[in-house]
Every structure is written in C-alpha cells, then in structure tokens.
Amino acid sequence: MKLSLKTLLPARDLGWNRVRAVCALTTCHNKLLMKYVPGSRIGIFVGAAWYCSADCFAMASRGTLFSLSAETLVEMPRNPRLSLGLALLSKGYLDEDQLRFAMARSQREGLTLETTLVECGLATEKQLAAARGTQWGYPVLGQDAVSQSVAVDLPLTLLRAFFAVPLHYSAKARRLVLGFVYRVEHSLLQAIEQMTGLRPEPCFITLSEFKEQMQRVTAVSGYEEAAVENPGTATQMARTLGGFAVETAAREAGFSKCNSWIWARLVGKTRTVDVVFALRPTASAPQPKLSTAFSETVASLG
Ligand SMILES: [Zn+2]
Structure with a gap:
C-alpha cells in the first residue's frame, strides 16, 4: 500500500487555517473577529x-470615494498629432478643396466634420474609421470581424459613453478587443486593466458597426451593472456601495476611476456587481459637439 503524506496527516481541522485578524477600519469595534483564510465566508477584501x-x-470606502471624486483630471487628454482632415487627405479620400468646403460647412452648421463629410457624401464611414486608425496608430477592423456575440462583465455605461464596444472577449485567453468609433479613451483601457487584469487591444470601427455590435453584447451570467447618475457626496456613494455589498454578499471589492466616472466592483460568491458613479452629468460625455443625427444615435443607444 502506498502511503501518501496526506493520509498520515489528521483529518482537516476547520480551525487550523483560522487566523486572528483585525478589521482594517481603525474605528471598528469588532477587534476580536476572526477571518478564515482562504475561502473566508465573512468580511470584504479590498486589495x-x-x-x-x-x-x-462602507465606512472605509468613503475615504476612497472622496479622493477619487476630488481627484481632478490631471491626465492630459491624448490627442493625435494628425487631425482627422489631414488623415483623410493623406489617405487620398479627399482633396484640399473638399476638405476646406466641409470644414467651413461644419463650422457654419455647428456639426462635427465627420457628420458633414458623411452628409455631403464626401467620405464614407469606412473611410472615416480608416482615417481614425491612421490618426491614432491603431488598426481598423473589417466587417467580418465585427459579427461575434460577446458576453462581458464590463459596465456598458462606460462602453457607451466612450463609443467603445467589445468585439472579442475571452477571459480564458486573456484577450479583449475593443472597437472605438471616435477616439481611444485611455482612461477606459486603464480602468479595465485595473479591474480585470486584461489589457484591452484597441481598434477602430464605424459608428454603424458600433451600433450593430452593441446589440450583440450581453452580460456573462452572474454579472450585473448599476449606474448611479446622481451619486451625491462620498458619504452617500459609500452608503450606496454598502447596500450593494450586502445585496451581493460581497467578499471582494475594487475601485477605479475612468474619466469622470468612479467604477467600483463588488464580487460575491455567485454575483459580481459593477457600480458606476457618474461624477458629471452624462450629457457632458467627452464627445465633441454631436449633430442631431448623432445625438439621436446616442439617445437610441441609451
Ligand atoms: Zn470592522
């Protein structure tokens, strides 16, 4: 008979991996509570x-939420050196006269250059996406690549706000391809990486492809999102978060900031809830002036 070390050891005693730990909240009164490691049934880890x-x-997250909401956006917006117009010129989609005409008209009508170009039939959506790709130095995905159903555990509120849509997502393969329409939002890439450990791969797609793909995006089972439009003070946000922590029986939590949103994630045994606090009214999303056509698109996506 072969004896393994395991059989020589006494049956697993529930107490052996029990360690005495104190709550990280300095004002906590439960100094004698135990935590069980690993697989604790009680308490919440934040890092x-x-x-x-x-x-x-909730008490402790008040401080985190306060500093995240007080944090001014020190991040310099990363704008491409090449303007969209010049990118279109360089690709030979437009000549200088056409560009001049479109720019004057877009200014006069208060529309984006893109809208004007499409409305006047001077450029196609595909050409605009290709020009964006040139501007930002990221690839443009072909139509065939934009047709997969994707189940994600990412807040759609943030994806919609930045006109970004997952085209491919595999937690197993550690791969996430994100299609953007107007600009690559680096704060979103960073927040996703912080929350999931995945570094998203950005590319450009057309607005129509974005809308089509958004229809194919679903939530993975056990994942929910709660968008809080008027989150109030850090104390109110903390209270909201505490409520969700109870509801999901959270065991772990994480925080990140994405542009003017705070993204908090609560992970329970069977459920994950992302709570997204909008620090600014979502109407001031980081898009340039939207034409009525685009605004309607945005509204219909909402
Ligand atoms: Zn405590």
Whole structure:
C-alpha cells in the first residue's frame, strides 16, 4: 500500500487555517473577529485590506470615494498629432478643396466634420474609421470581424459613453478587443486593466458597426451593472456601495476611476456587481459637439 503524506496527516481541522485578524477600519469595534483564510465566508477584501463587515467596508470606502471624486483630471487628454482632415487627405479620400468646403460647412452648421463629410457624401464611414486608425496608430477592423456575440462583465455605461464596444472577449485567453468609433479613451483601457487584469487591444470601427455590435453584447451570467447618475457626496456613494455589498454578499471589492466616472466592483460568491458613479452629468460625455443625427444615435443607444 502506498502511503501518501496526506493520509498520515489528521483529518482537516476547520480551525487550523483560522487566523486572528483585525478589521482594517481603525474605528471598528469588532477587534476580536476572526477571518478564515482562504475561502473566508465573512468580511470584504479590498486589495490586502480586510473589513469585517459591509458596514466597515462602507465606512472605509468613503475615504476612497472622496479622493477619487476630488481627484481632478490631471491626465492630459491624448490627442493625435494628425487631425482627422489631414488623415483623410493623406489617405487620398479627399482633396484640399473638399476638405476646406466641409470644414467651413461644419463650422457654419455647428456639426462635427465627420457628420458633414458623411452628409455631403464626401467620405464614407469606412473611410472615416480608416482615417481614425491612421490618426491614432491603431488598426481598423473589417466587417467580418465585427459579427461575434460577446458576453462581458464590463459596465456598458462606460462602453457607451466612450463609443467603445467589445468585439472579442475571452477571459480564458486573456484577450479583449475593443472597437472605438471616435477616439481611444485611455482612461477606459486603464480602468479595465485595473479591474480585470486584461489589457484591452484597441481598434477602430464605424459608428454603424458600433451600433450593430452593441446589440450583440450581453452580460456573462452572474454579472450585473448599476449606474448611479446622481451619486451625491462620498458619504452617500459609500452608503450606496454598502447596500450593494450586502445585496451581493460581497467578499471582494475594487475601485477605479475612468474619466469622470468612479467604477467600483463588488464580487460575491455567485454575483459580481459593477457600480458606476457618474461624477458629471452624462450629457457632458467627452464627445465633441454631436449633430442631431448623432445625438439621436446616442439617445437610441441609451
Ligand atoms: Zn470592522
């Protein structure tokens, strides 16, 4: 008979991996609570910090939420050196007269250059996407690539706000391809990486492809999103988050900032909830002036 080390050891005692730990909230009164490692049934981890209860977690998250909401956007907007017009010129889609005409008209009518170009039949959506790709140095995806159904655990609120849509997502293969319409939003890429550990691969697609693909995006099972439009003060946000922590029986939580949104993730045993707090009214999304046609698109996406 072959004896393994395991059989010589006493049956697993529930107490052996029990360690005495204190709640990371300094004002917590439950100094004697235990935490079980691993597979704790109680408390919430935020990184290495452990909170004994949803209440303590909520109290502590007030500070995090406060600093995240007070944080001014120091991040310099990364704008491409080449303007869209010059990118279109360089690709030979337009000549200088056409560009001049379109620019004057877009200014006069208060529309984006893109809208004017499409409305006047001077450029196609495909050409605009190709020009965006040149501007930003990212690939443009062909129509055939934009046809897969994708199940994600990412907040659609943020994706919609930045006109970004997952084209391919595999948690197993650690791969996420994100299609953007107007610009690559780096704060979104960073926030996704922070929350999921995945570094998204950006590319450009057309507005029509974006709308089509958005219809194919679903949530993975057990994933929910809560968008809070008027989140109030950090204390109110913390209270909201505490409520969700109780509801999801959260064991882990994480925070990140994406442009003017705070994205908090609560992970329970069976459910993951992303709570997205809009720090500014969503009407001031980082898009340039939208034409009525585009605004309608945005509204219909909402
Ligand atoms: Zn506590």
